[in-house]
Amino acid sequence: xxxxxxxxxxxxxxxxxxxxxxxxxxxxxxxxxxxxxxxxxxxxxxxxxxxxxxxxxxxxxxxxxxxxxxxxxxxxxxxxxxxxxxxxxxxxxxxxxxxxxxxxxxxxxxxxxxxxxxxxxxxxxxxxxxxxxxxxxxxxxxxxxxxxxxxxxxxxxxxxxxxxxxxxxxxxxxxxxxxxxxxxxxxxxxxxxxxxxxxxxxxxxxxxxxxxxxxxxxxxxxxxxxxxxxxxxxxxxxxxxxxxxxxxxxxxxxxxxxxxxxxxxxxxxxxxxxxxxxxxxxxxxxxxxxxxxxxxxxxxxxxxxxxxxxxxxxxxxxxxxxxxxxxxxxxxxxxxxxxxxxxxxxxxxxxxxxxxx
Amino acid sequence: xxxxxxxxxxxxxxxxxxxxxxxxxxxxxxxxxxxxxxxxxxxxxxxxxxxxxxxxxxxxxxxxxxxxxxxxxxxxxxxxxxxxxxxxxxxxxxxxxxxxxxxxxxxxxxxxxxxxxxxxxxxxxxxxxxxxxxxxxxxxxxxxxxxxxxxxxxxxxxxxxxxxxxxxxxxxxxxxxxxxxxxxxxxxxxxxxxxxxxxxxxxxxxxxxxxxxxxxxxxxxxxxxxxxxxxxxxxxxxxxxxxxxxxxxxxxxxxxxxxxxxxxxxxxxxxx
Numbered sequence: 001x002x003x004x005x006x007x008x009x010x011x012x013x014x015x016x017x018x019x020x021x022x023x024x025x026x027x028x029x030x031x032x033x034x035x036x037x038x039x040x041x042x043x044x045x046x047x048x049x050x051x052x053x054x055x056x057x058x059x060x061x062x063x064x065x066x067x068x069x070x071x072x073x074x075x076x077x078x079x080x081x082x083x084x085x086x087x088x089x090x091x092x093x094x095x096x097x098x099x100x101x102x103x104x105x106x107x108x109x110x111x112x113x114x115x116x117x118x119x120x121x122x123x124x125x126x127x128x129x130x131x132x133x134x135x136x137x138x139x140x141x142x143x144x145x146x147x148x149x150x151x152x153x154x155x156x157x158x159x160x161x162x163x164x165x166x167x168x169x170x171x172x173x174x175x176x177x178x179x180x181x182x183x184x185x186x187x188x189x190x191x192x193x194x195x196x197x198x199x200x201x202x203x204x205x206x207x208x209x210x211x212x213x214x215x216x217x218x219x220x221x222x223x224x225x226x227x228x229x230x231x232x233x234x235x236x237x238x239x240x241x242x243x244x245x246x247x248x249x250x251x252x253x254x255x256x257x258x259x260x261x262x263x264x265x266x267x268x269x270x271x272x273x274x275x276x277x278x279x280x281x282x283x284x285x286x287x288x289x290x291x292x293x294x295x296x297x298x299x300x301x302x303x304x305x306x307x308x309x310x311x312x313x314x315x316x317x318x319x320x321x322x323x324x325x326x327x328x329x330x331x332x333x334x335x336x337x338x339x340x341x342x343x344x345x346x347x348x349x350x351x352x353x354x355x356x357x
Numbered sequence: 358x359x360x361x362x363x364x365x366x367x368x369x370x371x372x373x374x375x376x377x378x379x380x381x382x383x384x385x386x387x388x389x390x391x392x393x394x395x396x397x398x399x400x401x402x403x404x405x406x407x408x409x410x411x412x413x414x415x416x417x418x419x420x421x422x423x424x425x426x427x428x429x430x431x432x433x434x435x436x437x438x439x440x441x442x443x444x445x446x447x448x449x450x451x452x453x454x455x456x457x458x459x460x461x462x463x464x465x466x467x468x469x470x471x472x473x474x475x476x477x478x479x480x481x482x483x484x485x486x487x488x489x490x491x492x493x494x495x496x497x498x499x500x501x502x503x504x505x506x507x508x509x510x511x512x513x514x515x516x517x518x519x520x521x522x523x524x525x526x527x528x529x530x531x532x533x534x535x536x537x538x539x540x541x542x543x544x545x546x547x548x549x550x551x552x553x554x555x556x557x558x559x560x561x562x563x564x565x566x567x568x569x570x571x572x573x574x575x576x577x578x579x580x581x582x583x584x585x586x587x588x589x590x591x592x593x594x595x596x597x598x599x600x601x602x603x604x605x606x607x608x609x610x611x612x613x614x615x616x617x618x619x620x621x622x623x624x625x626x627x628x629x
Binding site: 074 | 370390454461
């Protein structure tokens with residue numbers, strides 16, 4: 001079997017008393033898109049910064065393209081392209097000047113520089129704006145230029161740290177297309193951090209879910225969703241009488257009921273079959289139902305099941321998360337790794353961000 | 358592990374370290390290119406010294422010139438040039454790079470660390486020498502005569518430029534150490550004691566008390582003396598001596614300021 005493009009063994013990073021990454025083992029194959037999913041403060045960016053040689057691991061080991069990130073950073077840098085969380089650009093250069101400088105620093109000769117700039121511009125469509133100063137670019141264009149700069153030396157491995165955060169849907173879709181094309185056309189290994197479920201779902205061959213600095217689950221999106229195993233009926237209700245939960249729980253085929261704020265999440269093996277009885281049960285318990293939705297499990301459900309918190313929810317809803325006590329989700333020690341060696345983890349580092357979509 | 362079907366390209370470009378010289382010139386080229394795009398950072402450095410040069414000549418020429426028996430226009434020209442070249446640097450731009458992550462982007466490339474600073478300094482040298490020339494031309498236009506001729510003029514510009522360069526070590530050290538634009542701007546206050554606690558307006562013989570003592574230890578005194586010798590004296594042993602002292606003063610100051618900047622660079626690029 002080919003050596004992994006990226007491998008870590010118990011890699012960890014401590015800031016003061018706080019373990020931002022508390023021991024992560026990864027093995028990512030060459031040519032794979034690996035989605036690293038977690039809320040703000042979960043440790044995604046810290047791990048990326050270790051793997052791209054900007055931070056030293058406090059303990060453990062990281063290998064990128066076979067080189068040790070702590071002992072051989074110069075060799076690692078030749079193999080990787082990096083687009084960090086905020087597009088790191090020089091506003092006073094034109095896009096073309098920035099790409100040319102980047103190519104020079106990677107030792108590309110003039111002929112290769114011109115060819116590579118043309119190639120990445122084919123992949124990352126910026127149009128005529130490439131000869132304008134970067135301060136005139138939109139956020140989406142800056143992101144795409146950032147990606148182009150990361151690709152200028154045709155790296156084997158590409159790190160994308162939340163590449164679509166803050167982008168409008170159209171720009172996001174454009175980045176997705178570019179990432180897919182990179183994998184397909186260049187065979188590039190892509191390590192992608194994201195807090196967007198659909199991004200991981202759409203792009204990643206495999207997804208790692210990180211919570212409180214630890215990897216709590218890993219697999220293909222489909223396999224991860226299968227671990228939840230059931231359809232979900234979401235009932236948005238005006239008020240939440242206690243009788244509603246009991247009434248729904250009594251419906252045949254219902255496996256679990258989670259009450260979250262003004263939502264009742266009903267897990268059922270066959271959601272379509274359970275839909276009508278659930279509606280009847282809610283009506284019978286005197287609950288005013290505002291909407292009733294059936295959906296298949298998402299990675300958010302996986303995250304909820306593993307950590308007791310939603311990946312994408314507003315703060316109030318996350319705090320209001322609760323379980324029905326039927327052997328489902330709990331909010332403490334739910335990461336499956338026992339007590340967190342990280343010790344105290346600031347709430348802000350683990351909770352869902354209020355302004356997330 | 359998931360198997361991923363891809364069509365691998367047959368050839369890839371080969372990334373490699375570009376080498377010190379390419380790194381240096383690449384960083385410098387970018388910095389030089391930025392200069393005309395930020396005219397607000399350059400124009401005051403040109404206008405202010407010319408303004409004060411003309412003002413000082415108008416206000417003090419008769420009094421000081423007569424009292425000290427000097428040609429005040431020639432005496433003040435080095436001061437005007439030193440005003441133009443001191444404190445002009447890309448340190449603020451460096452802080453911007455640090456703050457917006459572009460500095461991180463550069464350090465992820467195989468670029469050697471030293472050119473990240475020296476490239477900026479190279480651009481500064483080009484800029485300050487370019488700033489010295491128009492001030493010099495104003496002086497010539499007002500009737501200043503270089504007794505050392507064109508070679509003396511050239512040496513005057515080079516010496517001024519190198520002074521401007523070594524002074525940048527201080528704002529760069531602050532920029533790299535703090536990454537704070539406010540701190541970099543505040544570094545300009547260093548300009549005042551270095552420039553004014555010296556023979557800025559009168560010859561050293563006319564200074565008295567503590568100011569004379571401070572001026573004796575201020576490298577600016579020797580830099581101005583060397584520059585003035587190139588204007589007012591013909592090529593002679595005293596001229597060479599004065600220029601030699603100026604070179605030593607610039608070198609001593611540079612040893613401290615550039616060392617501080619290099620130490621700050623090492624701290625900045627050392628992976629935490």
